[in-house]
Amino acid sequence: MGFADHYPALIVVVLFAAAFLSPLIYRWAEKAAAPVVITALMLALFMSSSLMITVQQSGPVFYHMGGWPPPWGIEFKVDPMRAFILLIMIGVSLWIFIYAVRDLEHELKKEVIGWYYTLYALLVGSMAGIALTNDLFNLFVLMEICAISACAIISIKEDRECLEASFKYLILSAMGTGCFLLGVAMLYMATGYLNYGLLQLELAETLTLYPRNIFAAAALFIAAFGTKAALFPLHVWLPDAHASAPSPSSAMLSGLVIKIYAFALFLIFYQVFPRELLDLIPLNEIILWLASLGVMFGSVYAMLQTDLKKMLAYSSIGQIGYIFMGIGFDHNLALVGGFYHIMVHAVTKALLFMTAGTIIYATGVRQIKDLAGIGRALPLTMLAFTIGSASMIGIPGTGGLISKWYLALSALEIGRPFFVLIILASSLLNAIYYMPIVISAFMHQEDFQFETKPVPRFMLTTMVVGMVFIVLSGFFSRPVVSMLEQAANYFF
Amino acid sequence: MEILSSIARNYYYMVAIILFVIGTFIMLTHANMIKKVIAMNIMDASVFLLFVAIGYAYGGEAPIIREGSDVVYVNPLPGALILTGIVVAVSVTAYALSLIVKIYRYYGTCDYDEICEIRSQE
Numbered sequence: 110m111g112f113a114d115h116y117p118a119l120i121v122v123v124l125f126a127a128a129f130l131s132p133l134i135y136r137w138a139e140k141a142a143a144p145v146v147i148t149a150l151m152l153a154l155f156m157s158s159s160l161m162i163t164v165q166q167s168g169p170v171f172y173h174m175g176g177w178p179p180p181w182g183i184e185f186k187v188d189p190m191r192a193f194i195l196l197i198m199i200g201v202s203l204w205i206f207i208y209a210v211r212d213l214e215h216e217l218k219k220e221v222i223g224w225y226y227t228l229y230a231l232l233v234g235s236m237a238g239i240a241l242t243n244d245l246f247n248l249f250v251l252m253e254i255c256a257i258s259a260c261a262i263i264s265i266k267e268d269r270e271c272l273e274a275s276f277k278y279l280i281l282s283a284m285g286t287g288c289f290l291l292g293v294a295m296l297y298m299a300t301g302y303l304n305y306g307l308l309q310l311e312l313a314e315t316l317t318l319y320p321r322n323i324f325a326a327a328a329l330f331i332a333a334f335g336t337k338a339a340l341f342p343l344h345v346w347l348p349d350a351h352a353s354a355p356s357p358s359s360a361m362l363s364g365l366v367i368k369i370y371a372f373a374l375f376l377i378f379y380q381v382f383p384r385e386l387l388d389l390i391p392l393n394e395i396i397l398w399l400a401s402l403g404v405m406f407g408s409v410y411a412m413l414q415t416d417l418k419k420m421l422a423y424s425s426i427g428q429i430g431y432i433f434m435g436i437g438f439d440h441n442l443a444l445v446g447g448f449y450h451i452m453v454h455a456v457t458k459a460l461l462f463m464t465a466g467t468i469i470y471a472t473g474v475r476q477i478k479d480l481a482g483i484g485r486a487l488p489l490t491m492l493a494f495t496i497g498s499a500s501m502i503g504i505p506g507t508g509g510l511i512s513k514w515y516l517a518l519s520a521l522e523i524g525r526p527f528f529v530l531i532i533l534a535s536s537l538l539n540a541i542y543y544m545p546i547v548i549s550a551f552m553h554q555e556d557f558q559f560e561t562k563p564v565p566r567f568m569l570t571t572m573v574v575g576m577v578f579i580v581l582s583g584f585f586s587r588p589v590v591s592m593l594e595q596a597a598n599y600f601f
Numbered sequence: 602m603e604i605l606s607s608i609a610r611n612y613y614y615m616v617a618i619i620l621f622v623i624g625t626f627i628m629l630t631h632a633n634m635i636k637k638v639i640a641m642n643i644m645d646a647s648v649f650l651l652f653v654a655i656g657y658a659y660g661g662e663a664p665i666i667r668e669g670s671d672v673v674y675v676n677p678l679p680g681a682l683i684l685t686g687i688v689v690a691v692s693v694t695a696y697a698l699s700l701i702v703k704i705y706r707y708y709g710t711c712d713y714d715e716i717c718e719i720r721s722q723e
Binding site for chain 1 (some may be wrong): 621624625628629634637641644645648651652655679682685686689692693696697700701703704707708716
C-alpha cells in the first residue's frame, strides 16, 4: 500500500491532530496557532482533491481501517459524490477560517481563541468523516463529535443568548442522535450488519421478513436527520443558534454543518436502504413535501425578522429545503440541482454571514432598519451582500440560478409542474426580503448614521474571493454539472 | 395470545421502547434543564439496553474461545459498540451540565419558563 492509499483516513487524522495541537501552540506561540490549522486544512484539501482525481479516473475507493475488512472493521468509501462533498466541506471551511482569524479577535476573549481553533478543526474533521464513512456506528460517533463541537463554537462566546441557544441545540440534537441510534439498533436487529454495502444487500432480503423494523428505522432516520439538518417542522433550534453565534461560527453552521446531515440522510436512503423500500413506502414523497413547506415558510419567517443575522438564519431553513427537494424528487437531474445547491449555498450563506459579521465589526449595527445608507460607508461589503442576495434569489449570472434551474427541470421531467411553482414562488419571497436591504443600503438619501471603523484588508479579500466564486459558478457551471451528472448516475 | 407470549419472551425490547418514549417526552416537555439532561440519559440508556439485548443469546457465555468446547457465545459486537456509546453520552452530559452552570450564573434558575419570564421583563 502506498502512502496515497491512506488519504481517506489521513484527512480525518490530520484535522484531529491539528485540533489537539492548536491550544498548546496557542499557549506558547500565539501567532503560530492559526497557521498550523490553516496548514492542516490545506493538507486535507490537497488530499481530498487528489482523491477526487483518483475517483474520477478509476471509480470508488474503499479504505479499511487497520486492514480489517468489513464486517469486522470500519470502512471508508470515496465515490464521486462523496469526494465532491468532501472537497466543498474542506475548501469552504478553509476559506471561512481565514476570515475567522481576524474576526474572532474582537468577538471572543483572547484566552479562548486557541480552543476555538480546536473546536473548528474537530468540526471540519468530523464532517469530513461523515462524508467518508461507510459504517453506521462510525457515523454515530462522528455525528456526536460534530454535534458537540458545533454547539461549542456557539457557546464559546459565553453571553446569555449563545448559552441558551446552544443548550437548545444540544438537547434537540441529542434527541436526533438518540433516534438515529435506535434506528441503527433496528437495522442491526434485522440484519446483523453495520456496513452500508452489506446492509443494502442484506436488507433487500430481510425486507419481507421484518418490514416493521425497517419501516421504523426509516422513520427514525427521517426524524433524526431532519432535526439535525433543520428540515421544516424540526427547525426550531436553528434561528437562535445561528443568529447568536460569533459570525464565523454562523457561517460554518449555516453554510456547512446542516448540509452534511442532509448528505448523510441521502447516503442512507440510496446506499443503505434497498430500492424496493423506497417503492414500498413513500419516503421521498415525505421529504419532498416537508422540503416544499420549508422553502415557503422559511422565507415567510425570514420576512418578519428585524435582526439581520436572524433573517439570514431563517433564510437557511428555506434554502436547506431546496437541497432536500433535490433528494426528494428521486431523479438524477434533481440530484444535480440539489448538490449544486449544496456548493452554491455553502459559499453564499457563508459570504452573507461574513458580510453581517463585517458590518457588526465595523459599525456594531444588527438591526435591518439601521442599515439604510450603509452602502456609502462600506461599499465593498455591501457589494458582497448584493451578490450574495442575488444568488439567494437566483438572478442569472449567479450560482443560485443553476441549482434552481436543474430542480425545476427535473420537476417538469417527472411531470410535477406544481413544484416549479413552489420554486418560483419561494424565489420571489427571497427577493422580497433580500432586495429592500440592498436597495436601502445604496439608494438611501441621507448618510449612514453610525460611526464606521476601517475593515481589515484580510476580511475584505476573503469576501472578494467569495463574490468571484459565486459569479464564476453562475457562468461556468458546465464542468461541475457534468461531473455531478456522472456522479448522480452512479446512484440510479 | 400469540402476541402476548411473544411480548413476554421479548420483554426487554418493550422496556427499552418504553424508556425511550419516557426520555423523549420529558426531554421535550419539561422546563427544568437538569431534568432534560436526565431524560437525555434515560433515552440513551434505553437504546443501549436495546442494543445489548439484541446481542444476547439464551444460555450464552462470554465470547472467549476455548479449544474443544461448543457452547453458545453472546455476540460481543453490541457490547463493544455500547461502550463507545456510553463514553459519547457521558461527554454530551458533561457539556450540557457545564452549559447549565453558566446559564444558572446569569439567571439564578434552571427553569426554562422562568428564564423566558426574566427575559421578557427586560
